[in-house]
Amino acid sequence: MTVVLKNVGKIFAARQKEPLTAIDDISASISRGEFLCILGPSGCGKTTLLRMIGGLDHPTSGEIIVEGTPVTGPDPRLAMIFQEYSLYPWRTVRANVGFGLQMRGIAVPEREEIVNRFIRLVGLEGFGDSYPYELSGGMRQRVAVARALATDPAVLLMDEPFGALDAQTRNRMQKELLLIWEKTKKTVIFVTHSVDEAVYLADRIIVLSPRPGQIAGTYDVDIPRPRDRTSIEFATLRRDVLELIDRLDERQ
């Protein structure tokens, strides 16, 4: 198991209000190379959960273990990709992709070589010297993916990375992400509120219920890739997941 969540909970203490239980007793194991989607409506604490795995937030109870050792803060074994505005606009694509390596003190010749390899991997050859503002939203997220992969993390954490993109770009990015995932064999934990996206991408989907965030259901997705969104299996699973989410909504 690459990532193990043991009874993870998160309570936000609020002044003059009831403490808010964002995450309540979540346990799960994610195996090496797995593509896991965490799916849920907004406010279900999925981003909080991902941030805790990435070491940006700390659980108030339970434990998160990555490759046998607990996560206590930002960790080189984990790289996170945010929804948007995570690229440094004063840095070129090349300098952005190399950021993590630079922070780790990798010497320039080696860094350059790695950077070029990952720029190629995400299909951005020829854009190395461009600035983020010269790129489209989809290209920017490819830079963010390349930057994360360049540091060779064990686990890639993605927080609705395609949420700000238009539908077409989003579909293309999903396809490309799967190709990259197949090439690099990384463990991916991908947070989204789009059922369609989760069914298209995941090996397994964990559905979270809102307030408190708990696991409401788990789906193994055995549809072979590349998945056809118009196929019957795809539609059936999407319907099942949507039904669960509707039930959660009614419960509210």
Add this chain to the structure above:
Amino acid sequence: MKWYLKIIPLLFILVAWEIVSVILNNPFILPEPASVAAVLMKPTADILGSGSILENSRLSIWRVALGFGLAVACAVPAGIIIGRYQIIEDLVNPIIQLFRPIPPLAWVPLALAWFKIGLPSMVFIIFIGSFFPILINSIDGVRRVNRTWIETASIYGAKGWKLLVYVILPAAAPAIWTGLRVGFGVAWMCVVAAEMLPGTTSGIGYLIMYSYNWGQVQVIIAGMIIIGIIGIGVDILFRAVEKRKFQWQEMNR
């Protein structure tokens, strides 16, 4: 904007000036543009034994450079520290809020009492004038650094000075630069005002005050035009750098 649109109002003022000066026919109230132009055409000529326009401008610029440089050296680091640590901001904010609204010229008597007439008191006034705009913009710039940028950096293990040098400073640089531009503008106004104080014997501010005593209104106006031109010139330089270096800021959204 078409360039000739910028010229039209200037021409209008010039023509109106010419007409009014001819009607008034009193060079002690409003000299003709031509006599002011004559002064401006000879920037190296000595004026009433107090040096040339060029020499005096150079002195004023030098004074501003000292006071402004000192303010930058103090306000930028202070702003970064204050913007970075909430506790320090809570501690010093009342002081900043109290001192900021005091006009730099209100410090003049105190400056004279402490430093006597001369370069140090002028540098002090300029320092006070430019310190606060630089400080406040630096604090603001550091505090507004996009949280995702900082979190991304911490994901990749950047902390301490690396976080400062590679993320905080470049991210806050446009705001700091704006502070420098505004601060310089204030510094330039301060030096001219400080040079008008009794006891000063040089500088472009002194020159126009001295010319007033001798009824040389055309020199006063020429001096004012020079003050304006230098002010605009430096501002244009600041903006040019801003456009080249911080282009990302406007294109980012």
